[in-house]
Amino acid sequence: MNLAISLLVVVSISSVIGTVLPQNQAYNEYLIQFGPFWFEVFRTLNLYDVYSAWWFLAIMGFLVLSTGVCVTRHMPSVWREITRYRTHVREQSLMALSQHRRWRCAEAPAQMAAVAETAFHAHGFRTRVETRGDATVIAGMKGRATRMGYVLTHVAVVVIAVGALVDGNIMLKIREMTGDLAVETRDLPVSQVPGRSWLEPESGSFRGNVTIPEESNSGVAFLQVRDGYVVQELPFEIFVEDFRIDHYPNGMPRAYESDLVIHDPTLDEPIRETISVNHPLTHRGHTIYQASFNDGGTRLHLSGHPLDGSGQTMDITARVFENLQLQLGRLEQTLELEDFQLFNVNRTDPRAVERTGSRDEFTNIGPSFNYTLRDEAGQAREFHNYMAPVEIDGRWYYLHGMRPSGSERFQYLHIPADEQASMDTFLAFHQALHDRSRVDRAAQRAADALLTQMGVGSRDMGQRVAGTAHDMMGTLLDGGFAAVNAQLEERVMGANRPDMLLAFSRSVLQRTLFEVYRDVVAERDGVALAAVRTDADQRAFFEDAMNAVSATADYGAPMLFSLDHFEHRQATGLQITHAPGKNVVYAGSGLLILGIFMLFYVSQRRVWAMITPGEDGQHQLLVGGANQRRPEQFEQEFEDLADTVDQHLGQGGEHAPNDRG
Structure with missing residues (x-):
């Protein structure tokens, strides 16, 4: 029992960690967040994937085995306890109970037995009558569900542990250990991922992510595994018709939603559904959540302005996430278009407030885009440029940011805008x-x-x-x-x-x-x-x-x-989960709640009535009762029961000074 309680405490703490600490993220994110020392500590303890950690699954397996054996061993005794009425009682044992009362009257023993049995039934007791010689014993019992509470709580632990094992990706770990599954660490298009890094549909539980641009479809999800990923094939395809997002005045997302179409060979008609945050779609045991959003490949029309006096303006048209090989002067460099932001909201310049009288606390300064220039040696610089001029201290500038690495802040080049709100005068x-x-x-x-x-x-x-x-x-x-x-x-x-x-x-x-x-x-x-x-x-x-x-x-x-114009295209970020053990865990949780309720709020109560004939024509009825869990409450219940017998017999029970508790 002590070991089981200790293990349940460990499981509870692990569940808290698994809830607070984001699970199955890229290792680089954990390294940046926690630093090298704690990153290694948490990685060694498998805290980045708690519910699939070897020690967590071992605890679940042990709880299934030990608790299952415990239930099996004790179930016969519990069954006997809830089905046996204990009719083999003696007068001395009933007199020893703290709650008992005795009556003497000239009623026939059969009539006295009927009165006692009727009173027991009126107070909700199940009864069984047994005759031993001249004496008649009536045994009553109610609240036997409290014994079932013991069984249900233990069975619930087994059921929950089984559900956890089902969703613990044991088969994935076995396949990886046997070399049947390889974790891919390269950034490859899904069509180029090797077959050894794919999981077939209905292969078990998973929690994966996929980003789908508008008017595009996907039939896979990507599962983060340590510092790599595997591709999980879905039994259906997801088509994104449209993605919408609404913002607060400060630029933060207020709400976003996606219009999805599910194409499934098993369906006569596709499913059309709009999902949003906290309003997912579930199909064939797969739950699709609205998790994030991203650029979906916006087409950018750029103008390249030489800064070394080497030539004419270069016109470029490309999509976000595309890479272009450019000849810049005598250097060949790769232009990597990385992101596009439609909104960039800053606090309104106080000078602009004084000049225009605007009361808006925030101002949208327009679109921006990010790109990287990488030379033949692989050295790169990141850039962040705004499309429209930005007002700073009453003057207007085009901002062009640059940083040598992602760990540094952007340093912005402030190019003044001329009377036509362009860079032409400065460039000339x-x-x-x-x-x-x-x-x-x-x-x-x-x-x-x-x-x-x-x-x-x-x-x-x-x-x-x-x-x-x-x-x-x-x-x-x-x-x-x-x-x-x-x-x-x-x-x-x-x-x-x-x-x-x-x-x-x-x-x-x-x-x-x-x-x-x-x-x-x-x-x-x-x-x-x-x-x-x-x-x-x-x-x-x-x-x-x-x-x-x-x-x-x-x-x-x-x-x-510089960005001349663009054709905006967004992408929705979906999280797809498949947890076949989820319903098992829910069922176990329901059993646990029911069992705990029975244990704490239902108490087993037993009463007995013994009728013995007297030689002088005065027959005796002795009633006793016991409840070990709530003796104070049972005292009043027994008194009500005894009063009912009094009413049927028409007289108060005779008792010695110590007869009634």
Whole structure:
């Protein structure tokens, strides 16, 4: 008994762990969540798949065996206890009971026996009459279901344990141990997964997942097994007609649902059903839950803008999850389109609230997409770009994020939007900085203007200043302003008045950049350079553009991709479970509840009546009763029974001082 209770406590704790700790997830997720040390501890204890762990199944098997033997051994004695009335009692034993009463009257013994039996029946007792010599004994019993409660609770443990074993994937483990089943660890299309990693339909219990795009179908589910997976074939196909999602104002999903069509060869007509969170569909013992959602292969129309001055804009059309081989400059790289988000909700900029009077706490800043650029050596950088400009501190920017690895945060390149809410002006400015002749002319104009302001009219001096500006421009494009400052500080080291030289050189570079910008604006507006007038907004744009040019040196890609338009396609994430032992466990739980109710709320009560004739014509009726579980309640019940006998006999029972308890 102590061992059984200890094992049940272990099972209870394990069930709590299996409920709190998500089961059958990818090992990488556990490693990130718990760290290397606790990941190994939990993996050793099989806590990532508790209900299929060897020790859990061993406990279930032991409980089936030991509890089954216990029930088998004790069932005969329990049956005897609930069916035997114990008519072999003596007067002394009845007088020894705490609850008893005795009557003496001239009624015939047969009439007294009838009165006692009638009173017993009136209070719900089953009776049996037995005559021994001159004495008649009537035995009554009720509440014998409490003994069955003992049997039901033990049988319930066996039934629940059997259900747990049925759903414990024992056959899957045996097949894996014998080499009949191989866990696949590669990321392969389902059509390329080897046959040794497939499970046939109706192969046992499982909990798998599958992602199905809109207007697509699937007849399999993927079962996570440690650091890999196996493919579970379904006895039917699931077709997704449509997927819908509703959001809260802060962008979090409010509700999502899928319109499914189940095609089953055993059905005359397909099943059409809409499922949502907490409203699954069950078919042939398989329950289909709405678990998640994802992009279903949205078609993206992208424009690639070179950042190295190497060529023209590149137009690309591809779907999310596709990989494209691109020739970017002299490098061949793989463009891996990974995700698309239709909504990106941020808190509203306070400046925008003041300017527009909007009371919306959150603002949708529009779609974004994620991609990775991978070179021939396998080195990759991840990118996250927004389709529309985003307002930051009262100004508008196109945000292009980059990070060298998934463990780091995105660092965003802020590209200023022009008056037409486009990147065209910045891209033209950035492209112009790679045009040598254009930069030379701008540097010459900048040098002449600065020297004129200083009162120096030397042509040679102007050419030297222009050449310095051109060198600084190349350094800026390669390493940003930080590289320019380092170069300048090295040049002026040891010179007279280095601070003045640094300030002058920086002014030359900034003026050169400004002249290039004026040239771009003149070309954009179709006016002469002398007619270009820059106001405060244009100067702010120029400052933002200079910062963006400097930041492109660390962007890590020769091309900037922007999203022109898209054809959105969503996918539903379904969790499919098949638990043939579920109903067995439910039945065992019902038996357990019923058995516990019988044990705690039903008590077995026994009463006896013994009629013995007297020599003086006064016959004796002795009634006694016992209830070991609730003696206080039974005392009142026995008194009511005795009062009923009194009413039928028409007199109070005669009793000695100690006759009545």
